[in-house]
Amino acid sequence: MTRQKSFTQKIIYLVVIGVLLGPLYWLGSPGGTLTWLRDEAGLTESDFGEIDPAGSTVKLATFGLRGVAIALLWHRCQEFEKKKDWNNVVATAYQLTTLEPHFTTIWEFQGWKLAYNASAEFDDYRERYRWVIRGIDYLIQGVEYNRKAPKLCKATGWTISQKVGIADENIQYRRLLREDDAFGDRHDCTQPHERDNWMLGRRWYAMGENLVINGESIGKESDFIFFSHARLNLFNYATWMRKDGCGRDGSGSEPIFGDRTINAWDEAGKEWLEFGQTAYSTAIPEDGSLNMRPGIKAHVTTLEKADEIRADEKKLLDELKGIVPGLFEQLHVDRWKELAETPGEQGVLLELLQNAEQGGEEEYTIIRAWLEENEPDWQERLQADRDTLYPRDVVEFKKIPILLMGETQRDIVNKTEGEVGQVRSRAMAMLKVGPRVLMQEIQEANIPQERKQRARSIVQEIESAETAAQFRMSNMYRDILNYEYRFREVDVEKTDEADRARELRHKGRVAFYKNELKESIRYWIEAMTAWDELFEKPGFDDIPENAVFIREIIDIVEKFVILLERDPDRQIFPENTPMQSMIQARINQENNPKMAFDALEYAQKEFERGEFEEAEKHVEIVLARLDGINRSIEFMKLAPVPEIRDKMIEAFALYVECLRKRNALVPQAAPLKSFVELMLKYDPLLDQAAADMQPGILLLQEKKGPEAQAAFDNAIEAWAKLLQKYPIIWLDRQLSAYAEAAELAAVYAEALKLQEKTIPEDFLLKPFLN
Secondary structure (H helix, E strand, O other): OHHHHHHHHHHHHHHHHHHHHHHHHHHHOOOOHHHHHHHHHOOOHHHOOOOOOOOHHHHHHHOOOHHHHHHHHHHHHHHHHHOOOHHHHHHHHHHHHHHOOOOHHHHHHHHHHHHHHHHHHOOOHHHHHHHHHHHHHHHHHHHHHOOOOHHHHHHHHHHHHHHHHHOOOHHHHHHHHHHOHHHHHHOOOOOHHHHOHHHHHHHHHHHHHHHHHOOOOOOOOOHHHHHHHHHHHHHHHHHHHOOOOOOOOOOOOOOOOOHHHHHHHHHHHHHHHHHHHOOEEEEEEOOOOOOOOOOOOEEEEOOOHHHHHHHHHHHHHHHHHHHOOOHHHHHHHHHHHHHOOOOOOOHHHHHHHHHHHHOOOHHHHHHHHHHHHHOOOHHHHHHHHHHOOOOHHHHHHHOOOHHHOOHHHHHHHHHHHHHHHHHHHHHHHHHOOOHHHHHHHHHOOOOOHHHHHHHHHHHHHHOOHHHHHHHHHHHHHHHHOOHHHHHHHHHHHOOHHHHHHHHHHHHHHHHHHOOOHHHHHHHHHHHHHHHHHHHOOOOOOOHHHOHHHHHHHOHHHHHHHHHHHHOOOOOOOOOOOOOHHHHHHHHHHHHOOHHHHHHHHHHHHHHHOOOHHHHHHHHHHHHHHHHHHHHHOHHHHHOOOHHHHHHHHHHHHHHHHHHHHOOOOOOOOOOOHHHHHHHHHOOHHHHHHHHHHHHHHHHHHOOOHHHHHHHHHHHHHHHHHHHHHOOHHHHOOOOHHHHHHHHHHHHHHHHHHHOOOOOOOOOOOHHHHO
């Protein structure tokens, strides 16, 4: 009975199994549900069964504890990383992704660890490169498992582009990638020029973009940021063509200059413009909330939209102003007259009105024109009007340069300036005539009703909430992506001057590595000269004032400093070194030397009045400030900008004169002392003085006393200028210039002795005879 029951159960089990196999076969057959799901996920048969079936994590996963298994593997991965056991990190990472192949964060995070963290642990750049490639391979495999994950495609493109392209070893990495045939065979880029990291990165960026275009989500990331990466790669590609070559039709490592590079920049600019004209989602909800939610649409706009709105608004405003000719101007004049009712409110606008001649806000141009016609002495009157806002003690404090003010004085002045600023803000707001105000005034005018209606329509168009949002979103992303700068960069880099400057710089670097120092310096100066030629061209004179370009190009000066320091014959900048306008702009933007110059002028006046103690105290503050500039900017120690160099020498000269008044020596650690001594060493005046002395020495050897004295007088004239410029020579016997002055004094005395004359009491160099 028991055997019969067991046999019956087996028959039932077999029947049930057979019944279940039918649906399973149908689900897994071509066209079945499982096949459809597998195709939808982009999986293949080779994607299964790649994990050790005997592993503990598989046992956990088998019993429904997949989450526990993944957590265990993640912990192991971290432990291996702590031990720098990167091979086991890789093995564990692959087990992780085999258990959970569609958790894209794992692929991104582990790929980043291998390419960035693991590679940094090795000394040999070739071994570092191999780990970078392992990370890239890992990411690419993640893309193969997740063919509808645009953010994983972007992570892959980013690592190929950025890790290879901007690492410290970027030159070596780019070369190794071009030579890596195994990588090319694995990823269908068999030709060396196809393995330029910037263009190869675009391939994966494009895959991600296509997925987004076809409806795949990138979460909370903006389309503008996501789609910008591939376009920015074109700028980097054009840049690197001039660094190590590898254009699309070549595999060499020599830089490329001329038409091919210029065309690459042109292509980058065209694609950037196309990008700016394409509408993208901003990932910012239209309803003004902070987070995207289901059913809520995001703002969609273009980068070019801001310019379009500005142009449309200008046309509308011009039309609005033309409805009642002259009304717009009269409203400003009326408001200007109202400002006169409160003391100081017209005066605080003085600078704005003075600058209106060079262009500016329309209201100030209108008022200035009216003042020029009706009030010739308006500048003097407004100056007096503004002075009424400052108490007498503040007026006295403001005569002191801000660098020399005491803390209490500065606080009082700052407080008053804040109050004056509030008055200025009120006056500016009062003078402003917006579209709505103008429209309201038009409604009171004696004009046809349809023109009044048109004024209302214009204001509604200008104030449209949708237009305002479009403008705000467009402007925001233009700023984030530095949109305008990229076009300016293309304008610059497409010029022959920029191309020549880049080529000359390359030749200078090659000469430097060949230890041809003089030749390298010559190329470097020619490269800087080419930049200067560009800055002087119409349409490019704004470049030295552009902060981004200053950062991009100024490093050529910093490298030039290195060359000069290694040249035994030249340790300061030649007098007429190019690119001084850009260097000056850099210093002005970052250090504001005018504060020190104003304080120096103040201290000089104190010295002239005989206030030597105050002058010394104040010039010490000036020296500290100038020394800070000198230390903060590497190339300043070699004085490339004559204006700043001369002010530093002038300040130190005043300091020395103050010390001489009390018979004190110059402290060895005095600010700018070593700088001034370097400038003295290479000053052409010193060479001139030495040259003027030589004829006198020859005449002295011939015992021609009067003739020698006359020749020495010429040298003494040069020394008078030197001692005025560098009074430290009087006090520092260690200077070679002191010895030269003493030598001239001695030979002059000898020339007088031949004539049986004595040294005059007012002889300039008499102190050097002691």
